[in-house]
Amino acid sequence: MKLLSRNLIGLFLLTFCFYLQAQDVKEDNQDLFNDVLYRQGNVYRTASGKPGPEYWQNRADYEIEAELDDVNHTLTGKITITYTNNSPEQLEFIWLYLEQNRFTEDSRGTLTTPTEGNRYNGDVEGGYKISNLKVEKDAAEHLITDTRMQVFLDEPLKAGGKDVEISMNFTYKIPVEGMDRMGRLDVNDGTIYAMAQWYPRVAVFDDVTGWNVEPYLGAGEFYLEYGNFEYAITVPYDHTVVGSGLLQNPKDVLTKTQQERWKKAEESDQTVYIIKPEEVGTAASHPEKSGKVTWEFEMENTHDVAFASSKAFIWDAARINLANGKKAMAQSAYPKESDGQKAWSRSTEYTKASIEFYSKTYFNYPWKSAVNVAAEIGGMEYPGLSFCSWRSKEASLWGVTDHEFGHNWFPMIVGSNERRYAWMDEGFNTFINHFSSNAFNNAEYPSQLEKTRRIVPYLKKETRQGIDTYPDMTNLRNLGYTAYYKPATGLMMLREYVLGAERFDKAFKSYIKTWAFKHPQPADFFNHMENVAGENLSWFWKGWFYGNKNIDIAVNNVEQKEGGYSIELSMEGEIPMPVKLAVTYTDGSSEEINLPVEIWQRGDTWSHFLSTSKTIQKVEFDPNKQISDIHAANDTWEKE
Structure with a gap:
């Protein structure tokens, strides 16, 4: 019996091999779905994307x-x-x-x-x-x-x-x-x-x-x-110093009037002057009349501090209402050249709104002040302090202020490695800026990040580079895409198209909370998002975040069959995607078809049978244009 069984098995295998040779077998797409990184856990970092027991x-x-x-x-x-x-x-x-x-x-x-x-x-x-x-x-x-x-x-x-x-x-x-x-x-x-x-x-x-x-x-x-900072800055008597953290000796460096204004600002949702424009450069703006003055600051659990000093500063402030019920101070320091309601006079309003939004939406702001400084700098962030262009006005000033203070979440709270992985701070921050902008003052300065096809011209360039390119190795013409817009667009597609807002938001907020004041790597982010959302997204990380591959899904043909229609699809690009189809019938009615990403595991073509007695007029892939598909022309089939 044992010999007979072996012979039967051998005969089966031989027959099966001949059968395969007789077929036109196409290589599958499994490689597109394999992990892009080594993502197994260890005692320091778990496979679920959390710090390990010995982190x-x-x-x-x-x-x-x-x-x-x-x-x-x-x-x-x-x-x-x-x-x-x-x-x-x-x-x-x-x-x-x-x-x-x-x-x-x-x-x-x-x-x-x-x-x-x-x-x-x-x-x-x-x-x-x-x-x-x-x-x-x-x-x-x-x-x-x-x-x-x-x-x-x-x-x-x-x-x-x-x-x-x-x-x-x-x-x-x-x-x-x-x-x-x-x-x-x-x-x-x-x-x-x-x-x-x-x-x-x-x-x-x-x-x-x-x-x-x-x-x-x-x-x-x-x-x-991370650590605690105590720092003291000695400057000429007529300078004003603003810095990361909390001023420790206001009685030594502020006049009695300024101290009273400071207390008023601590209780005010409206901007209060500490130094008014007409006071800049006058004796009334400083308690000392000669010599030097030392300004002392402290900041806890931060990885850096910055400061600014000048005798040219207008200085104003307002209260920040944090999500946990605590308060902080929004401040702005800027010269007369930047003054005005279309310019820096609204800086504290912008700073306050930005910090309050991110605190409520993602993770509570942990520090006691947030300072915006006008300088000859396009926009640069440090914990609790940002430098923004002194020339910025209106939408430009809102955009740079909101972006730089958004960096307090990435990478100040979530301490990723900016020197290697710019996308983990710039891209994530650009993504959350979208929601902050649309929430500010009834979308006074709306974001258009949801228009994911605006990035397509870059995706078609032969000179494009991948998100994974180290920032110092990136062509500066590409850096805005590799570090900012492409990763942010990827997160937008993941939230709006692949996972849905509820699943994505739970996973994203969990990632922030889990890695607050710690040092995550790319694999930690990938693992955590997958484990909380409950979805294997290897195909997405591999396709969008690594290399120069593109998305191109085509609706090739719609053929009437008995009992319905066969809808013929193909993956013309190299990144698989779930397929959302809008089907419109000749009677004006419509319906949506959602196909999972796994339809592309076995090959580049797929046929979906739609059972219906109606006549199809049009089938369109991604009708809401939520995917950065590089060829819009093949998205739609329409009955002639």
């Missing part, structure tokens, strides 16, 4: 004292960093970023900037001078390489929560052009100093890469550890 991240707490010289345009300071090693391995050295070294003639960023220049031009007369570097108050060996500094430890820093103190003095010349992220702007009443990347910052040591030490070139932004 860890290190910590950096900062104490900084700095002085601004507005004659020589320099910043001089002393910094003390308490670095905590929560990793499972001991560390023999610690890497820090010295990003002001970008502003030198021989920096990698300077040498990789095209001769014709670009957005990330920078001065070349700057760079850090580091002195008195100590570890645990003893002189320490260090090595500076471009925008990175390696500090060597005499004794390895043990694992499991041990900490070490690093201190140093620093000074540098403040650039005029700080690569559209920081710098100096001269206006009639003085100079505006927009100060960012202004102190040595600890690089991230994580479970994925170890030390993240990519050089600061230009387009790539930041990846930093």
